[in-house]
Amino acid sequence: MEFMQALIQRRSEYSLDPNIGVSFQTIVDMVADVAVHVPSPYNVQSHRALVLSGEDHGDLWNIVRESLVEKIGEERFESSRSRIDSFAAAAGTVLYFIDDPSVDLLCEQQPSYASNFPTWAEQSCGMFQYAVWMAFGDMGLGANLQHYNPLIDSRVRERFGVPEGYRLVSQMPFGRIVDPVPPRTTLDRGVLVSSSCW
Numbered sequence: 001m002e003f004m005q006a007l008i009q010r011r012s013e014y015s016l017d018p019n020i021g022v023s024f025q026t027i028v029d030m031v032a033d034v035a036v037h038v039p040s041p042y043n044v045q046s047h048r049a050l051v052l053s054g055e056d057h058g059d060l061w062n063i064v065r066e067s068l069v070e071k072i073g074e075e076r077f078e079s080s081r082s083r084i085d086s087f088a089a090a091a092g093t094v095l096y097f098i099d100d101p102s103v104d105l106l107c108e109q110q111p112s113y114a115s116n117f118p119t120w121a122e123q124s125c126g127m128f129q130y131a132v133w134m135a136f137g138d139m140g141l142g143a144n145l146q147h148y149n150p151l152i153d154s155r156v157r158e159r160f161g162v163p164e165g166y167r168l169v170s171q172m173p174f175g176r177i178v179d180p181v182p183p184r185t186t187l188d189r190g191v192l193v194s195s196s197c198w
């Protein structure tokens, strides 16, 4: 039941602040621990993360602001400004990547599954993100999931020294939950039941 309760309580929390009451190292250790235990095809472990806080976290969201303004112009950016500001107001951001060369190598080693591996790498990285999101909840913290890639990829690579071959997949701001989101609305249960069931 506790596990189900944790699943139910995980939400996309957008009202976050930096007062998390734990050290940056505690967050890094948590993400690293989760990474080790995430399943992946042939145990390829192609998922990667970079945890940003302080100035680095601020710089990431400045990169997002600048990239969006260049793409859509100052006027249209105004409608996104408060949203970006809310991410910048969090304690930090986890960047998720897929190490594409490790997936390419697996395709060479296991050619009969080669067409599946890129999709499976995405799925495995999704499991990683979800597990970290759950672990934030376990620490009493909130998070949400953003996708400003590929717009920001080259600037992120340059600013944070991201290794060649790592492809940015998502950005997860995290922090103390200031104003929790309202209860979720559910339209239907996403499970089909076989007619031959008991």
Ligand SMILES: Cc1cc2nc3c(=O)[nH]c(=O)nc-3n(C[C@H](O)[C@H](O)[C@H](O)COP(=O)(O)O)c2cc1C
Pocket: 010, 011, 012, 013, 144, 145, 146, 147, 181, 184
């Ligand atoms: C693959 C994936 C991509 C998502 N991308 C975004 C995103 O770019 N921006 C965002 O605010 N939320 C994003 N979300 C979060 C969903 O909008 C959110 O999970 C959904 O509305 C249900 O709300 P909940 O997380 O509170 O349960 C994404 C979720 C998933 C699984």
